[in-house]
Amino acid sequence: MDASAIIDTLTPLVTGATYEVGKSVDFATIYVPADLLIETSLALRDTPSLAFNVLVEVTAADYLPREPRFEVVYHLLSIANRARLRVKVRVASGAAAEGIVPTVHTVWPAAGWPEREVYDMFGIVFGGHPDLRRILMPEDWEGHPARKDYPVQIRKAAQTYEPLEISEDEFKANIERDRVRRVQH
Amino acid sequence: MTVNMGPQHPSTHGVLRLVLELDGEVIQSVTPTIGYLHTGIEKTAEQKKWQQVIPLVERMDYLGPQSNSLAYALSVEKLLGLDMPRRVKDIRVLLAELQRIASHLIWLGTHAMEIGAVSMLFYAIRERELLLNINELIAGFRFFPSYIRIGGLREDLPRGFHEAVNAFLERFPAKIDEFEGLLSKNDIFRRRTLGVGIITKEDAAAWGLVGPICRASGWDYDVRKYFPYSGYETYDFDVPTQTDGDVYARYRVRIAELRQSVRICTQAIARITPSGVWACDDPRIVPPPKDKVYTEMEALIQHFLIYSQGFTVPAGDVYVPVEGPRGEHGCYVVSDGTNRPWRVKMRPPSFMAIQALPSIVQGGLIADVVAVIGSNDVVMGDCDR
Numbered sequence: 001m002d003a004s005a006i007i008d009t010l011t012p013l014v015t016g017a018t019y020e021v022g023k024s025v026d027f028a029t030i031y032v033p034a035d036l037l038i039e040t041s042l043a044l045r046d047t048p049s050l051a052f053n054v055l056v057e058v059t060a061a062d063y064l065p066r067e068p069r070f071e072v073v074y075h076l077l078s079i080a081n082r083a084r085l086r087v088k089v090r091v092a093s094g095a096a097a098e099g100i101v102p103t104v105h106t107v108w109p110a111a112g113w114p115e116r117e118v119y120d121m122f123g124i125v126f127g128g129h130p131d132l133r134r135i136l137m138p139e140d141w142e143g144h145p146a147r148k149d150y151p152v153q154i155r156k157a158a159q160t161y162e163p164l165e166i167s168e169d170e171f172k173a174n175i176e177r178d179r180v181r182r183v184q185h
Numbered sequence: 186m187t188v189n190m191g192p193q194h195p196s197t198h199g200v201l202r203l204v205l206e207l208d209g210e211v212i213q214s215v216t217p218t219i220g221y222l223h224t225g226i227e228k229t230a231e232q233k234k235w236q237q238v239i240p241l242v243e244r245m246d247y248l249g250p251q252s253n254s255l256a257y258a259l260s261v262e263k264l265l266g267l268d269m270p271r272r273v274k275d276i277r278v279l280l281a282e283l284q285r286i287a288s289h290l291i292w293l294g295t296h297a298m299e300i301g302a303v304s305m306l307f308y309a310i311r312e313r314e315l316l317l318n319i320n321e322l323i324a325g326f327r328f329f330p331s332y333i334r335i336g337g338l339r340e341d342l343p344r345g346f347h348e349a350v351n352a353f354l355e356r357f358p359a360k361i362d363e364f365e366g367l368l369s370k371n372d373i374f375r376r377r378t379l380g381v382g383i384i385t386k387e388d389a390a391a392w393g394l395v396g397p398i399c400r401a402s403g404w405d406y407d408v409r410k411y412f413p414y415s416g417y418e419t420y421d422f423d424v425p426t427q428t429d430g431d432v433y434a435r436y437r438v439r440i441a442e443l444r445q446s447v448r449i450c451t452q453a454i455a456r457i458t459p460s461g462v463w464a465c466d467d468p469r470i471v472p473p474p475k476d477k478v479y480t481e482m483e484a485l486i487q488h489f490l491i492y493s494q495g496f497t498v499p500a501g502d503v504y505v506p507v508e509g510p511r512g513e514h515g516c517y518v519v520s521d522g523t524n525r526p527w528r529v530k531m532r533p534p535s536f537m538a539i540q541a542l543p544s545i546v547q548g549g550l551i552a553d554v555v556a557v558i559g560s561n562d563v564v565m566g567d568c569d570r
């Protein structure tokens with residue numbers, strides 16, 4: 001099924017749908033506006049003629065200095081129809097941190113971690129994501145490494161961590177809490 | 186009680202950290218923490234020329250390196266519009282299947298060792314040694330051969346390759362029987378695996394666990410059958426499936442895959458001639474033979490161009506999946522039309538498998554966590570990249 005046929009199937013199912021066919025050399029690519037992503041995803045998953053039941057991966061690409069700068073890329077797979085589809089969402093550089101792209105983890109649970117990775121690497125915030133923390137980089141890392149304006153080689157002073165400190169009171173409280181549990185069992 | 190498992194734990198396959206909330210021995214919740222092995226390979230790849238990326242991507246999934254480089258090479262070749270000669274395709278298929286056997290052997294050895302059958306590791310490692318010897322034969326490097334290149338292979342097959350592969354293929358089926366004899370009816374192994382870590386058919390699709398995990402849950406999805414690449418459609422093989430979705434079903438699927446891989450390898454080695462064409466005939470991509478470089482001016486210029494400025498790839502993006510040992514290894518490549526990739530992204534099956542881990546082990550026993558991690562066959566290099 002090529003991209004225009006998929007768009008023809010989708011248009012009656014999603015109100016106010018404006019899709020675009022993307023250029024591609026392997027399989028169909030469509031551009032979806034960020035605000036229609038959830039409805040489109042549900043239609044893609046639940047319509048029997050499409051039945052894209054597997055979200056293979058979520059990634060992004062940074063096209064600096066072009067605007068809109070980012071493209072979030074979803075690769076979908078339909079096992080029943082033996083078909084693949086690439087869904088792209090354009091994100092402007094100013095809108096990356098605003099969460100205009102909704103999370104699709106309610107449609108495909110597999111999106112949870114890949115979206116965290118896109119946030120970690122590109123700084124694109126997914127609106128409504130339940131656990132949008134860094135995943136590959138340390139939690140106190142500054143910047144988003146996969147962006148094109150992020151330096152490839154940086155010099156940073158080695159970070160050291162203080163040994164775990166715990167006060168006498170906390171220590172005793174822990175022991176107490178533990179003891180109560182042991183009695184319960 | 187909260188128990189921190191890993192990152193330095195022998196059964197977390199590298200550096201996976203799990204924070205387990207326990208009630209007695211029953212798991213209330215699991216929080217995986219990953220990223221300890223993140224080396225920024227995708228960022229580094231953007232600074233390299235197209236052909237320099239091959240050794241980098243091989244270091245992602247270090248137990249199945251050639252499925253990474255095959256996915257990368259196929260995706261760049263798709264952008265370039267290249268088609269490989271038949272012999273190159275057959276050699277790639279053979280290498281990919283030998284790779285699958287080597288990776289499954291490590292999986293089998295470590296998985297069985299973690300749930301008590303320690304001697305299994307020695308049996309599996311012994312057979313893998315023969316495959317590493319084959320790697321050494323073709324590339325001089327046992328783990329990361331970088332033998333698959335954009336536009337073909339590094340060079341022609343070495344002398345003694347057919348003998349080594351045939352000797353392995355002759356010996357190996359009996360060894361699979363031996364593995365099965367040790368484990369399949371072993372009471373301890375069955376009690377640790379039957380009904381443990383069940384993934385339903387719907388969950389396997391929803392969590393994106395395409396690969397041996399979804400085939401153990403009832404799907405027959407295999408990239409080699411659904412979207413054939415590198416000439417897999419010309420081979421005669423079956424896709425083993427199970428319906429139970431537990432640890433034992435995943436064991437059965439992977440053992441059956443070993444037999445199918447032997448089947449494919451036997452067909453492939455029969456097709457491959459000892460010497461012949463080992464790359465496509467595109468002079469922009471493939472360097473000229475060394476004797477011509479020494480005698481012909483044009484060949485010397487071409488050689489110099491390829492190794493100094495590299496070649497350019499038409500602008501566009503492409504995603505090519507291959508069936509790796511752990512599931513669908515895909516490579517998403519974006520080109521801006523220059524001699525360096527704009528973006529290289531690998532689809533990591535281990536990443537998805539660890540993501541799904543909490544939903545699989547919740548409510549189970551702490552000892553089952555080890556069995557489930559082992560049966561999901563995660564490689565942290567693949568997960569963290």
